[in-house]
Amino acid sequence: MTAGITPDAEVIGERGEHLYFALRNPKVVIGLTVVTALLLLGVFGPFFVSADPNEYIGPKSTAPSGEYWLGTTYFGQDVFAQFVHGLRSSYVVGGLGGGIAFVIGLSVGFTAGYRGGIVDELLNMLTNVVLVLPALAVLIVISSYLEVRGVIAQGIIIGLFSWPWVARAVRAQSLTLRNRDYVDLARLTGKRAPQIILKEIMPNMASYLLMTVILLFGGAILFAAMLDFIGLGPTDAVSLGTMMQQSMAWSSLHLGLWWWFVPPGMAITAIVGSLYITNVGLDEVFNPKLREM
Amino acid sequence: MLELENVWKSYRVGALGSKRLTAVRDVSFAIAPGEVLSVVGESGSGKTTIGKMVLQLISVTNGSIRLNGEDITAARHSRRKAYYRRVQGVFQDPFSSYNPIFKADRVLETVRESFFPESKRSEWDGKVERTLLSVGLDPGAVLRKYPHQLSGGQLQRMLIARALLLDIEVLVADEIISMLDASTRIDVLNLLGGLKQRGLGVLFITHDLSLANYISERVIIMRHGAVVEMGATGKVFGDPRHPYSRNLLASVPQLHRKWSDAPTELEALEPDGDRDIAPPPLREVDEDHWAAIGP
Ligand SMILES: Nc1ncnc2c1ncn2[C@@H]1O[C@H](COP(=O)(O)OP(=O)(O)OP(=O)(O)O)[C@@H](O)[C@H]1O
């Protein structure tokens, strides 16, 4: 009967403490700094460069210089301009894809876990179907079907396919949490299901949900880069993935145009890597057992 | 005041609700104001299920539950909320009854949020203080604390206080003291005794016969989801008619008897049969004393 009491009890009164440890955890600090720095570059950078990053503005294939910070492409496009626009696209895809997956995953997971019964079984079936769908194959089909592909469409498609693991985890957690007596007590206070989920169940999962958001965000960026790289990226915009794809298509590696593919490759690695590092750091913050002494 | 009439409960179990488990079978009883009614019986006999149905936390499969003549089964949310002003519950595990990440007095605050949004802060705080005092708690010692900083007894009292903030008529107390130590137990039990003097009806669910005997006017003995015997506490415990009741009473460990003494002889009982057919009917064997035995 007493089982299950202690794990929760550990959490108590640690909210301020969490922030304290988070700001002192080097992984969290480094990770967030890198992600934020690149975000700022993506948000504000485009205002200082040409609005059309595909414009042919200068000499072809020049190395980085004072005038063209990251050099120019084989066609004479400004790589820096493409880079900051690409950063922006990547963040948009990450935010949109991750956000959509988060919302769907949470709604499905909480509904299934809280309602239980037949609703749960149907939603669980749906989750498993989407989970085993070869997402990449489906995305390739959808993406090649769309004539004009934008960053937004890409984000939405990615979001629609990456929610199942969130739904499963949220369902499993709310299945246990809804059997706590405080949920019954909230019902005896006249609270409705959405309020109970929001105010009684979700706060108990806050750390987990935060980490989920981060992983979904990073996952969406990586997935988008992969689609871009195999030529299914946005047709009307530049992204980090399409930059790499273009540079490979025009054999920049052989021509020695390293400034064309290194910046986008590094940026994707840095963003996704930093997000994962942040996550590991947050794990240490939320699990005191992992904290380094 | 609160009446159950031929109440049945079947849980759906198995894939897509393919099977049924009948947990409560044809139970009828009533609680009068100022009365403590104990429900006793072995584990799995359906006691908690009855409490949850009375609290409308789970649906009633068949039959009806009435409060002052008004049928409350399948009530909609607004009516249910009105019902909770009059009927409240306290559960077994004090630590599970509080959300561990919030302060314990939040259970009192949510009552204000839901039922008394218009009440003035100072008035409400005064009411909370008086109610806490009335359940034997020192407001200064229990307010603004996290659940893990309070004892099980304090937590259970605070839940009783929470119920008393509403003008309840019926309190469902499901094993509320089984996780407390013996001396705290008797305090909380006496607190329940005080409630009946205020005219509350208490549905006291327990598997401890001596507690039932101590506190209640009337008692119900359940087995396999059905009532086997019920009536005035003195009669049921003093002159048990059903073999199961006799076994139950014989198995209560006594303070001055040791395991090594001669073992108690238990009577043979009927096995659990088809739960979907009506259980043997109760027969009045004495005034306010019914048992499910043949004539
Ligand atoms: N949500 C549920 N779904 C399916 N079966 C359930 C559910 N809750 C209870 N049961 C079953 O109903 C029967 C009665 O359970 P209940 O909890 O009412 O027993 P109880 O008398 O309170 O037992 P205890 O003394 O152990 O608390 C048990 O067989 C139990 O397995």
Ligand SMILES: [Mg+2]
């Ligand atoms: Mg029980």
